Amino acid sequence: MNLSNLASIGSFVSGVAVVASLVFLYFQVRQLNVQAKQAAISQQAMMKLARTTRVMxxxxxxASEAFAQMDMRIAxxxxxxxxxxxxxxxxHARAVFQNGEDTFAQHRRGLVHPADFTSFEKSFRWGLQSPQLRLAWGRHRMMYDEGYVSFVDRLVSEAPLMLASPDMLERWQAEMAAAIASAGGASPPAAKPRPRRRSAAAKPIEGLETPLGHPRPDPG
Incomplete structure (x- = not known):
């Protein structure tokens, strides 16, 4: 075997070694990508658990009796x-706003799944139907970043204003009676609910319109 043949064999072995190295590198990079995705999923799950814990x-x-009574007086x-x-x-309102700010900031950094943020946005918009939470937001909004302020202001403008209904218990009992009847069960007669009243049914809260810069929604 001459030197030329040995050189050819050496080149072939070197080529095989390079290909093997590239294959090994490919699988290593692929494994690292899988691990990175799993770490990101785990991080999102932990952050979602933290948000859920705060909401709970x-x-x-x-749900406490003392808070419910206080909230009804405020409303x-x-x-x-x-x-x-x-x-x-x-x-209480500050806790709600700070929790919302944290979720909003995580979403801007790409750490909140779009479906989770959509649920948060719908829930926040629903809560902002209450005039007492709107008033509290008007008093606290200067504490937050402009992006978050614009986000909450938009939710306020989109949410209809809903005041405490004086016949809330009657409405609940009527709806419960209908639910039981639809399931084939028996239910004691319940009072027929009166039409739900909005802003014309309660005493307006002074200063509700001015802090947010949004017109007060039509009570009708």
Whole structure:
């Protein structure tokens, strides 16, 4: 075997080694990409769990009898509202707004799944139907980034204003009676619900329109 043959064999072996290295590198990069995707999914899951935990804490607080009574006094804007009630509700509202800001900021950084953000946006818009939360937002909006302020202001402009209904219990009982009847069960007679009233049914809250720069929605 002459030198030329040895050189050819050496070149062939070198070529095989290069191809093997490239194949190994391909599978290694592929594995790293899979691991990176799994890490991103895990991170999103942990962040979603943290957001859910915060929301559940707010819901648990709202489910307490003391908070429900205070919230009803605030919503009806009656003479029995105290300064302590206002302070407690303001603290609750700040927790809602700060939780929303965190979710909004994570979404801008690409850390929140679009479907999760859509659910958050719908839920936030629904909550902003209450005049007391709108008033609180008008008092706290200067604390937040312009992007988040514009986002919440848009939700406020899109959400219809809904005031506390004085016949809420009657409506609930009527709807429960209908639900039980539709399932084939028996239910005691329930009062027929009166038409739901909006802003004309409650005392307006002074200053509700001015902080947000949005016209107050038509009560009709």
């Amino acid at each position: 804490e707010v819901n648990e607080r709202m 009806r804007n009656g003479k029995d509202v105290s300064a302590v009630d206002v302070m407690r509700f303001s603290a």
